[in-house]
Amino acid sequence: MSIDFKLTKGIFQQIADNLCHQILEGKLLPGxxxxxxxxxxxxxxxxxNTLLRTYSVLEDAxxxxxKRGVGFFVADNAxxxxxxxxxxxxxxxxxxxxxxxxxxxxxxxxDLMDLLNLIKNNTKL
Numbered sequence: 001m002s003i004d005f006k007l008t009k010g011i012f013q014q015i016a017d018n019l020c021h022q023i024l025e026g027k028l029l030p031g032x033x034x035x036x037x038x039x040x041x042x043x044x045x046x047x048x049n050t051l052l053r054t055y056s057v058l059e060d061a062x063x064x065x066x067k068r069g070v071g072f073f074v075a076d077n078a079x080x081x082x083x084x085x086x087x088x089x090x091x092x093x094x095x096x097x098x099x100x101x102x103x104x105x106x107x108x109x110x111d112l113m114d115l116l117n118l119i120k121n122n123t124k125l
Contacts, residue, residue: 012053020082023074034064034072
């Protein structure tokens with residue numbers, strides 16, 4: 001597991017994003033125990049306080065729950081919460097930049113056919 005210390009996004013947020021992506025990918029399932037603060041701090045080679053902040057942010061957002069004395073667990077509705085947050089971020093940050101590039105490069109429908117097919121297939125799910 002790696003952290004990009006050069007990014008403007010904080011280390012704790014990068015770790016939170018990584019955990020959220022693991023949840024969306026099904027690597028961490030609802031109800032499943034999240035790695036301990038100590039273990040994850042060692043994996044990322046960061047201070048445990050950084051992980052405590054990460055878990056605090058995820059807990060405040062309702063994505064993980066703390067079972068005192070047992071550990072943190074993926075919330076039952078975590079996938080839905082994360083997906084909704086990721087969609088909001090995509091539409092407010094990523095899509096405008098993508099659209100700017102499409103216009104700048106004068107991309108056509110045929111240039112983007114693979115993307116359009118992917119979107120079509122996601123709709124069928």
